[in-house]
Amino acid sequence: MQEEEREILAEGVQAEGKGAVILCPEELPEITNTMVLVLCASERFLAQLKDLYGLNRWTRDYSPEIATLMTSLLLNPEGLLLKFFHQYVPELQKYFPAYLGECGRMIVVAEAGVPLSEYLNASWDVRADLARQILQMIHDFQNASSDWMVIFADFSYDNFAVTADGHIQLLDLEDIMIIDKRDISPGQKHKSACDEECFVTFTKSLFQTGGQDCRVVPQYSQVMLLFACHKLLSDLDSTKYLRHFYDEKEKQVSTVGLLHDIPEILEPNMSNLLYSCVFESAPGQRIQSANILKRLLEATGRGYMRS
Numbered sequence: 001m002q003e004e005e006r007e008i009l010a011e012g013v014q015a016e017g018k019g020a021v022i023l024c025p026e027e028l029p030e031i032t033n034t035m036v037l038v039l040c041a042s043e044r045f046l047a048q049l050k051d052l053y054g055l056n057r058w059t060r061d062y063s064p065e066i067a068t069l070m071t072s073l074l075l076n077p078e079g080l081l082l083k084f085f086h087q088y089v090p091e092l093q094k095y096f097p098a099y100l101g102e103c104g105r106m107i108v109v110a111e112a113g114v115p116l117s118e119y120l121n122a123s124w125d126v127r128a129d130l131a132r133q134i135l136q137m138i139h140d141f142q143n144a145s146s147d148w149m150v151i152f153a154d155f156s157y158d159n160f161a162v163t164a165d166g167h168i169q170l171l172d173l174e175d176i177m178i179i180d181k182r183d184i185s186p187g188q189k190h191k192s193a194c195d196e197e198c199f200v201t202f203t204k205s206l207f208q209t210g211g212q213d214c215r216v217v218p219q220y221s222q223v224m225l226l227f228a229c230h231k232l233l234s235d236l237d238s239t240k241y242l243r244h245f246y247d248e249k250e251k252q253v254s255t256v257g258l259l260h261d262i263p264e265i266l267e268p269n270m271s272n273l274l275y276s277c278v279f280e281s282a283p284g285q286r287i288q289s290a291n292i293l294k295r296l297l298e299a300t301g302r303g304y305m306r307s
Helices: 003-011 025-039 043-052 064-075 077-088 090-095 124-143 196-208 214-220 223-233 269-278 285-301
Strands: 099-103 106-109 148-152 160-162 168-170 176-180
Touching: 025 064, 025 176, 043 064, 043 077, 043 176, 064 077, 077 090, 077 099, 077 106, 077 176, 090 124, 090 168, 124 148, 124 168, 124 223, 124 285, 148 214, 148 223, 176 214, 196 214, 223 269, 223 285, 269 285
Parallel strands: none
Antiparallel strands: 099 106, 148 176, 160 168
16 A cells, blocks of 8 residues: 555545545544554555546545545445455355445445344254354455455454355454455464464554554464354353453353354364364464364264264
8 A cells, every 4th residue: 555545544635626535533543443454455455446446547646536435445444345355356255245336334235134143043053054154254265365365353143144045144344354465475374372362462563563564464364263263153161251352341241152052973072173263272273173173064064973
């Protein structure tokens, strides 16, 4: 992202000719989540967003059109992202509601379906398949596109819906980061286990340095697995009450995990995998456990692991 465009996001800009487009600094604390998208935005990503707006490389950085794009990117990125996925990452389109249009800050999308929380009392086969889809979504976010990696961290029941044909869709796109795979440092791995302190330390550094560590974000993309297992899938007491990334007052508020009442034939293997997905004790253990868990859920869905 060019320096002038970063200044537009941080300070606001007086647009020429068509009035003023102001991004007020005092509003920034209220929209911190949307800064995640901007933080690691590459020049190629921004160029493709310009294409979506019908802009070109000769459009002046301080033009009203660029100011409009920057305003949308900062204040209301969901419409931009839906169009971006449709145009440039069709492999991931199935995980989002279809984009129909927008007017101002209002976005119109196709109906996504029933909230995921409505399926907490569904049969084991249904819940196992939904859990498998969530893990598959995380895999696809990292691997489906050769150009882009998607990082999403806000795993909660409110952010997911189930379509009429039983497919998982993500409802809230505000807490998404798009990583340009051309800009990453490949092949680097953690030398020790990475849990809450590891992820929090990196996240703080990422924001404090203005995105200087974006090249190594993929090393920390496994945080999506931690969040998914921790906040959606696991119903283990050991992961309910020793919870990561919560305020102290919220840590004792228990929620039901999607994979509750695990069939005896799958135990203790599945519980062990869920625990390791949340609390890894060795580098790479979380990813390995999540992969095995996904295959186990796939086998369950095909009827291979039923008593």
